[in-house]
Amino acid sequence: MKKDIEIPKVEGVYIAVVHEYNSIYKTEDWNAYIINDKDVDLDMVIIVSEGYSETKKTATFRKRIDTLPAKSYAKIELMQEALFSLNNSFKVSFFAGNQMFDKTYIFRKNTINLKALQPLPLLDAKGVLVK
Numbered sequence: 001m002k003k004d005i006e007i008p009k010v011e012g013v014y015i016a017v018v019h020e021y022n023s024i025y026k027t028e029d030w031n032a033y034i035i036n037d038k039d040v041d042l043d044m045v046i047i048v049s050e051g052y053s054e055t056k057k058t059a060t061f062r063k064r065i066d067t068l069p070a071k072s073y074a075k076i077e078l079m080q081e082a083l084f085s086l087n088n089s090f091k092v093s094f095f096a097g098n099q100m101f102d103k104t105y106i107f108r109k110n111t112i113n114l115k116a117l118q119p120l121p122l123l124d125a126k127g128v129l130v131k
Contacts, residue, residue, distance in 0.1 A: 002110075009026040011038075012036070012038035013035065014035040014105075014120075015107075017034070017088075018030070018120070030080075032078075032090070034076055040096050042094040043066070045093070045094040046064055047065075049076070049077065049090045051083045051087065052086055052087055058086075073122050087107070088106070089105070090107075091104045091106040098110055109113075
């Protein structure tokens with residue numbers, strides 16, 4: 001039964017961690033975003049994130065987005081710099097049309113840093129991107 005379920009490859013949907021200024025608290029923050037660079041809306045987006053290593057594991061964070069319009073993005077969560085020494089996993093499931101998609105994005109430990117910043121699709125910012 002399980003072998004009969006086909007989940008297609010995810011393309012055009014990314015997770016980015018962005019270094020940006022918070023004007024309210026006057027701090028430089030790291031925020032995780034989901035980017036929909038597809039030409040279709042994403043429905044019932046579920047994101048489950050956690051950090052882990054061989055000896056440590058963070059609490060699991062869950063986020064639901066009812067609809068993420070085509071060519072748009074949404075903030076997922078604020079990330080503490082202490083998490084960057086861990087692997088950070090974002091499991092993303094969504095519907096596009098009548099088809100379900102699922103993908104796990106992993107930021108390996110110490111890959112989120114100022115030296116790794118690059119221009120991001122759709123966002124007018126620089127960050128670390130996982131495709």
